[in-house]
Amino acid sequence: MKIVILDRCTVTNGDVDLSPIEKLGEVEYFDILTKDEIIENLKGKDAVVCNKAIIDREIMEKTGVKFVGLFATGYNNIDTAAAKELGVTVCNVPGYSTDSVTQITFSLLLELAGNTSKYFTSVANGDWVKAKQFSYFSFPIGEIAGKTLGIFGLGAIGMAVAKVGLAFGMRVISYTRTKKQVEGVEMVSLEELFKQSDFLSFHCPLTPETTRLVNEETLSLMKPTAFIVNTSRGGVIDEPALAKALNDGKIAGAGLDVMTIEPMAADCPLRNAKNCIITPHIAWASLEARTRLIGKVCENIDAFKKGNPINRV
Numbered sequence: 001m002k003i004v005i006l007d008r009c010t011v012t013n014g015d016v017d018l019s020p021i022e023k024l025g026e027v028e029y030f031d032i033l034t035k036d037e038i039i040e041n042l043k044g045k046d047a048v049v050c051n052k053a054i055i056d057r058e059i060m061e062k063t064g065v066k067f068v069g070l071f072a073t074g075y076n077n078i079d080t081a082a083a084k085e086l087g088v089t090v091c092n093v094p095g096y097s098t099d100s101v102t103q104i105t106f107s108l109l110l111e112l113a114g115n116t117s118k119y120f121t122s123v124a125n126g127d128w129v130k131a132k133q134f135s136y137f138s139f140p141i142g143e144i145a146g147k148t149l150g151i152f153g154l155g156a157i158g159m160a161v162a163k164v165g166l167a168f169g170m171r172v173i174s175y176t177r178t179k180k181q182v183e184g185v186e187m188v189s190l191e192e193l194f195k196q197s198d199f200l201s202f203h204c205p206l207t208p209e210t211t212r213l214v215n216e217e218t219l220s221l222m223k224p225t226a227f228i229v230n231t232s233r234g235g236v237i238d239e240p241a242l243a244k245a246l247n248d249g250k251i252a253g254a255g256l257d258v259m260t261i262e263p264m265a266a267d268c269p270l271r272n273a274k275n276c277i278i279t280p281h282i283a284w285a286s287l288e289a290r291t292r293l294i295g296k297v298c299e300n301i302d303a304f305k306k307g308n309p310i311n312r313v
Contacts, residue, residue: 001025001305004042006033007051011071016290021049024301039063047304049297050077052262057082067304069297072284073097074233075313076206091300091311095156096292097284101203102160104283105231108255109199111277112227115139145169150188150197152213153204153232154180161201173197177209194221199229206233216241219250227253231283234258243269246276257283 002025005018009031012018021027030041033053042048042063048055049069056079059065068078070092083090111117118139122128127136149165151158154176165172166184173186175193188196200222204210214228215238222228228251230237239260245251253275259268262281270276296311303310 001047001301002045003027003047003049003301004045005029005049006038006053007031007071010051011290011293015287016294018294020294020298021301024298024305035059047301049301052077055079057086060086060088067091067301069300071293071297074205078313080313089304089309090313091304091309092313093293093296093300094311096296097286097289098156098160100286100289101157101231101283102164103286104257104279105157105161105201105203105229106164108229108231108257108277108279109144109201109227112199112229112253112255112275113142113144115141144199147171147198148173148196150174150193150200151185152176152190152193152200152202154178154182154185155203157231158203161203170199190218191221194218195223197226198223199227201229202232202236204232204236206235211235212238212241214238214242216244219245222251224250224252226251227255229255231257234260234262240269243273243276246270246273249274253277255279257281 003021005021005027008029028041033041038053039059039062042059042065045063045065047067047069048065049071051071054077055068060082066088068083068088068090073092073094075090075092078090080090122138145168147170149170149172151162151172151174154162154174158174159182162172162174162182162185172184173188173193173196175188175190179187194200213236219241242254246254255277256270257279258281264271270278300311
């Protein structure tokens, strides 16, 4: 089996071993390629595995590739309709990053609540050495116990975030498309989710229904003391609307791991927005999560080779 790995640099910088894939066939590795380069390197190959590279109808038709694997759960970069029509198997990797995303979600949330990095910078700059008293409170420190954590999307990651929120003593509310009964979690309408949340965290795929879900109208429902956390997909947020809300003090802050355009555009309105913490789409990327990812990709390829695909989308 001839396998092409695209986007290698998005999965490992040398810290994660990709060699298990080589036990499944003849493997060629590439980093970021143009569309023409992808077509050229996929000709005569059986399978391709990618992270964010776009695999569209033209690529499938011109190369004849029969398997498209993903180093990801999301698959909006793959033309799945064309794949179905052309008999191409597409397999994603669900569940590998739940713990990693949950951890980064709370890393962002706790930074918004406690401003720890600002105190670290202050001490590094010598402010504590110069202080006359043993402690100072230059930046707000808020407790999350007793606060309301709103969760949009109650899949595996949303459920894990809810569990941690409850452990912190938070009141947890949620809105989810599929109605569920979860102990300790109160189900509310979408409007009430925005109105009641002190911290509103998004854990959903990007669909026509979730695109720009955070917009001028929904932001107007939120408390001026509320924070938004997004570790799902950047397109969930109308970025100009959120930037305006932050700069005008309509909400208190945001912690974002994803942007609509990635890498971040130089003119992204959130880049210098007030009290907006941004990380470069790393919530999924713990060493442990990426190691699990490679193992599950191998399982997907092996199952396809045996004629019994798993995790097919």
